Amino acid sequence: MHTESNLSFTRRHLMRQQKKFIIPIPYELLYHLYVTKHISTSTIAKQLHCSQSTICQRLRDYEIPFHNRTPCIPKEELIALYTNGTSINAIAQHFHVSSRTIYSRLHEWHLKEPRPSSSLTALPISYILESYDKGSSAAMIGRELQVAPSTIIHILQRHGIPLRNSMKRIDLPIDDICHLYTQHKLSTIHIGKLYDVKASTIASRLREQGIILRGNKDQLPTYSIISDYVQGTSLQQLASTYQTKYHTIRNLLIRHGVYQKARRIRDFAHAIQTFHQREGLSIAEIATHYGCHPETIRRIVKDILPKEKSIH
Known part of the structure; x- marks a missing residue:
């Protein structure tokens, strides 16, 4: 018996060494919290700052059996209370369960026939x-x-x-999924549609195999963006054209060494104020004109207004 437990521990230890987790949760810690202290998966997730599904997944990976959620209700005692005329609500309070659970037990043991609606x-x-x-x-x-x-x-x-079992793990061909993602460069959304599962399920399986997800930056046409930028297209226009964020375009250009820091936008503060107040241009229109982020224009307009009020 002792030898079998040692072999089981060794197998789990080797499995943990082979598998790379994005969120590291030691086996000993999880076993102590879940098995020894009987803490729920939701409470453990809050303590370890991760999702409940991550905790459930680690329990499966470590082959730690889930808690039995079925409340223990002695059949003889329940029959005695029910036949003596005790109400369903009183029985539920006695066993510290819901009245629905008591109804379920009575139906299961054929003590009460359900009324079909x-x-x-x-x-x-x-x-x-x-x-x-x-x-x-x-x-x-x-x-x-x-x-x-x-x-x-x-x-x-x-x-x-x-x-x-609602906790049943969907069986997926993980080798094929990894090949489609790494070699054929299919997205998690595309692979999810192929296997009729959510993209988050595909992403979770890829992370379990130690694969770092690409993110949106690898899906952008880098050379087209660089070419447009060199020809004078502003960052904000590029972000709008390729449906991404301003900072994503800026960081891409910085990584490839082509980004050139523009003249300080605050040097145009007076012109910006003229566009905004006298000509009635919106913040977004002014940002497009200067090729900057709208929040930059908003801050400049906000800073100038108090100064003008104090002068008057």
């Missing part, structure tokens, strides 16, 4: 059971029938259908 009887029960058996989620079926996912879950429970 008129809305439930109007739904295609056989279609719901068949769709769920074929792999459709309760949320997908609910969207199709325009009802809440909880309604679909309630129907499945009434018919004794075991629910699939």
